[in-house]
Amino acid sequence: MAAADVTRLLAHEMAAALRAGETTARELATAHLDLAERQNHALNAWLVIDREAALLQADAADATLTSARRAGTVALHALHPLHGIPVGLKDLISVEGGQCTAGSRILEGYRAPYDAHIVERLREAGAVFLGKTNMDEFAMGSSNEFSAYGPVSNPWDLDTVPGGSSGGSAAAVAAHHVPLSLGTDTGGSIRQPAALCGIVGMKPTYGRVSRYGIVAFASSLDQIGPFARDVRDAAALLHAIAGRDARDSTSAPIPVEAELLDLPADDDEAAAWLRGRRFGLPREYFVAGMDPDVERRIRESVAFLENAGATVDEVSLPHTDYGLATYYITAPAEASANLARYDGIRYGHSVRLDGADFIADYLATRGEGFGAEVKRRIMLGTYALSAGYYDAFYVKAQKVRTLIKRDFDEAFAAGFDALVAPTSPSVAFPFGSKTADPVSMYLSDACTLPVNMAGLPGISIPCGLSEGLPVGLQLIGPAWSELMLFRAARAFEALTAGAAWRGLEPAGIADADAASGPTPGERAARLAAGAALAPGAAR
Ligand code: GLN
Numbered sequence: 001m002a003a004a005d006v007t008r009l010l011a012h013e014m015a016a017a018l019r020a021g022e023t024t025a026r027e028l029a030t031a032h033l034d035l036a037e038r039q040n041h042a043l044n045a046w047l048v049i050d051r052e053a054a055l056l057q058a059d060a061a062d063a064t065l066t067s068a069r070r071a072g073t074v075a076l077h078a079l080h081p082l083h084g085i086p087v088g089l090k091d092l093i094s095v096e097g098g099q100c101t102a103g104s105r106i107l108e109g110y111r112a113p114y115d116a117h118i119v120e121r122l123r124e125a126g127a128v129f130l131g132k133t134n135m136d137e138f139a140m141g142s143s144n145e146f147s148a149y150g151p152v153s154n155p156w157d158l159d160t161v162p163g164g165s166s167g168g169s170a171a172a173v174a175a176h177h178v179p180l181s182l183g184t185d186t187g188g189s190i191r192q193p194a195a196l197c198g199i200v201g202m203k204p205t206y207g208r209v210s211r212y213g214i215v216a217f218a219s220s221l222d223q224i225g226p227f228a229r230d231v232r233d234a235a236a237l238l239h240a241i242a243g244r245d246a247r248d249s250t251s252a253p254i255p256v257e258a259e260l261l262d263l264p265a266d267d268d269e270a271a272a273w274l275r276g277r278r279f280g281l282p283r284e285y286f287v288a289g290m291d292p293d294v295e296r297r298i299r300e301s302v303a304f305l306e307n308a309g310a311t312v313d314e315v316s317l318p319h320t321d322y323g324l325a326t327y328y329i330t331a332p333a334e335a336s337a338n339l340a341r342y343d344g345i346r347y348g349h350s351v352r353l354d355g356a357d358f359i360a361d362y363l364a365t366r367g368e369g370f371g372a373e374v375k376r377r378i379m380l381g382t383y384a385l386s387a388g389y390y391d392a393f394y395v396k397a398q399k400v401r402t403l404i405k406r407d408f409d410e411a412f413a414a415g416f417d418a419l420v421a422p423t424s425p426s427v428a429f430p431f432g433s434k435t436a437d438p439v440s441m442y443l444s445d446a447c448t449l450p451v452n453m454a455g456l457p458g459i460s461i462p463c464g465l466s467e468g469l470p471v472g473l474q475l476i477g478p479a480w481s482e483l484m485l486f487r488a489a490r491a492f493e494a495l496t497a498g499a500a501w502r503g504l505e506p507a508g509i510a511d512a513d514a515a516s517g518p519t520p521g522e523r524a525a526r527l528a529a530g531a532a533l534a535p536g537a538a539r
Contacts, residue, residue, distance in 0.1 A: 106369030116213025195472020336381025
């Protein structure tokens with residue numbers, strides 16, 4: 001197999017080729033590293049690409065493959081499907097000895113002293129880490145424009161955002177730099193960038209994956225989950241990382257189903273799963289200001305499900321409207337507590353003012369180290385937690401959170417297997433179009449963050465294009481229903497296997513090869529200058 005071809009394979013196709021001896025982990029790693037290094041100038045999806053470490057892991061994976069092959073078919077098939085497969089990690093996941101910036105200046109120079117639980121699990125599976133991906137600072141954002149290390153371009157149109165906060169992880173998979181990557185989702189940061197980049201992304205049930213070794217944003221909402229270019233690959237990655245870990249007391253002792261590795265390969269078999277299933281279509285998710293063409297794609301997807309034998313009925317989740325407000329009290333409150341640890345002494349960046357006292361150093365470190373959005377969240381959070389406001393805001397938000405969860409419980413109790421909804425009200429938007437107005441940016445997550453508030457699993461899968469840019473369909477299930485969601489998503493994927501948009505390469509990718517072209521930061525600056533010149537342009 002030619003080295004140039006292997007980046008176009010899905011992870012399960014790579015796994016088959018490895019077992020058949022048609023390729024090696026080193027060949028896979030090398031081809032993906034070459035592509036990532038060549039295109040990172042144009043995409044800025046990676047904060048570090050670690051060729052040396054990746055090749056060491058790839059060689060170790062090849063050695064294991066060789067001895068398994070000698071031991072026979074059973075040993076070969078006992079290897080995890082991720083064995084020898086390149087993976088990208090969002091740069092808030094600790095890898096021993098490596099950087100872990102969380103997209104912030106304040107963690108510049110910090111080296112992780114240990115592996116995250118999921119990194120241990122992926123090492124056991126034999127996965128090969130190519131590097132760390134770009135992200136919004138401390139995972140706060142919906143566009144990846146709030147990274148201290150510059151924005152990321154969307155491979156479909158380099159002048160638009162990939163979504164956030166896991167924008168680097170999503171762009172890297174969409175651009176074929178890796179078949180798989182990991183992100184975190186606190187209010188939508190896996191599903192929304194998956195939708196905007198035209199790939200699959202899942203936020204598992206709260207407690208499904210251990211957060212040990214992950215930089216915390218809002219601890220009652222954060223979950224880790226997979227990005228992939230198809231549903232089977234995403235399920236295999238979740239299989240590798242899910243499960244109880246005593247070091248994260250919120251990780252649940254729920255068994256990880258072996259069937260996650262056995263989703264049907266055959267399209268007819270996959271689609272047959274839909275017969276007799278019931279889906280709810282939450283009316284409140286068709287929010288005001290939603291792009292009408294995105295709505296059209298969602299309604300067409302519903303028709304696909306119905307034609308395949310499922311019933312889809314409208315359902316009401318009446319407290320949806322309060323999701324945004326309660327999230328923006330809860331998440332900043334928890335963030336303000338979690339971010340108190342960046343004091344200039346224990347981690348990374350540190351300012352020492354000559355002769356000044358400790359408090360002055362602390363203020364200077366945080367003043368320099370944090371970006372504007374992070375400071376905004378810390379202020380919102382400390383305000384909501386301060387004496388006199390705690391009951392009015394924080395406690396009230398927790399009560400509304402219970403009501404949001406109850407809406408979902410009632411829908412599932414009424415017999416719906418899952419809910420079907422848009423992932424994001426719009427497709428990828430141009431750089432700068434929402435940064436001046438925090439509320440318009442926050443609205444990007446109106447359809448995803450209630451799911452985090454309720455602790456439920458949700459998956460985004462590609463369902464077509466709007467003016468050449470990908471649209472995501474979201475499926476939401478009861479707690480611990482990841483396997484069912486993957487089956488439903490696999491069925492939808494099978495139904496649309498013949499669609500014209502399915503095999504398309506991201507349209508901007510051809511431009512990403514130009515080593516002399518503009519960086520995402522230069523594109524953003526150029527657009528900002530153009531917007532400032534346009535008469536009457538919104539600022
Ligand atoms: N966009 C939301 C925020 O800025 C969600 C981010 C996330 O899921 N990490 O908080």
